[in-house]
Amino acid sequence: MAGRLSFTVGFLIVASVGLLHGACAATTYTVGDDLGWTVQPNSSYYEEWASQKTFQIGDSFVFNWTTGTHTATEVSTREEYDNCTKMGIILVDAGVTVTFNANGTHYFLCSEGTHCEQGQKMVIKIGDGIAPSFAAPSLAAAAALSALFFSTVAIFFLN
Numbered sequence: 001m002a003g004r005l006s007f008t009v010g011f012l013i014v015a016s017v018g019l020l021h022g023a024c025a026a027t028t029y030t031v032g033d034d035l036g037w038t039v040q041p042n043s044s045y046y047e048e049w050a051s052q053k054t055f056q057i058g059d060s061f062v063f064n065w066t067t068g069t070h071t072a073t074e075v076s077t078r079e080e081y082d083n084c085t086k087m088g089i090i091l092v093d094a095g096v097t098v099t100f101n102a103n104g105t106h107y108f109l110c111s112e113g114t115h116c117e118q119g120q121k122m123v124i125k126i127g128d129g130i131a132p133s134f135a136a137p138s139l140a141a142a143a144a145l146s147a148l149f150f151s152t153v154a155i156f157f158l159n
Contacts, residue, residue, distance in 0.1 A: 026058035028097070031122065036064040037072060037094075037110070043119030055126050060099040063091060063108075070120070072096065073111040081107035081123065084116035103127035 031037050032049060040046070063072040075081055075088040090111060091098070100106065109121035 026056070026060060026099075028060040028062060029053065029055075030062045030064055031072075031108075032064075036066060037070055037120070038065050038068060039110075039115050039118045039120050045119060046122035050122050050124060055100075055124060057101060057103065057127055058099065059126070060097050061124065062095060062097050065094045069112050070094070070115065071111045072098075072108050074098075075107045075109060078105075078107065081109060081121060084109060084121070086111035086116070100124070100126045102131060104131040 032040070032046065035045075042048075072091040073086060073088045074091075075085055079085075080088070086109070088111075103126050106124040106126070107121070108124065109116040
């Protein structure tokens with residue numbers, strides 16, 4: 001009886017950790033899909049691209065361009081984004097991956113010439129778009145808590 005219970009509890013621990021991992025799988029997005037990060041003929045292209053997706057904590061974004069000179073500049077506020085303010089954290093190499101580990105709203109634009117004014121800018125809203133006022137627990141912490149809970153239950157029933 002104890003062997004069967006141990007097997008069942010062990011299975012539940014492994015299954016719960018697997019479910020937690022699967023539920024929080026991150027996605028890697030290539031900004032602009034096949035067109036990449038460049039000036040588009042439609043100035044609302046990136047706004048439309050982002051609005052068709054739901055971004056979550058842990059998702060990554062790759063800024064690729066194959067022609068021309070571009071940057072992916074992250075600015076701090078909506079006002080800086082709207083005004084194409086070209087001062088912020090600048091990613092100058094194509095293929096740079098950016099990963100977000102908390103809810104929040106991030107503003108990116110190209111700081112080359114008039115690219116931003118032509119529509120090469122986008123808002124990335126992670127989760128609900130509101131940055132947490134506290135540190136969110138990581139997936140590893142959640143898995144560890146789950147394993148600890150099920151281990152405690154197993155010890156309780158085995159004794």
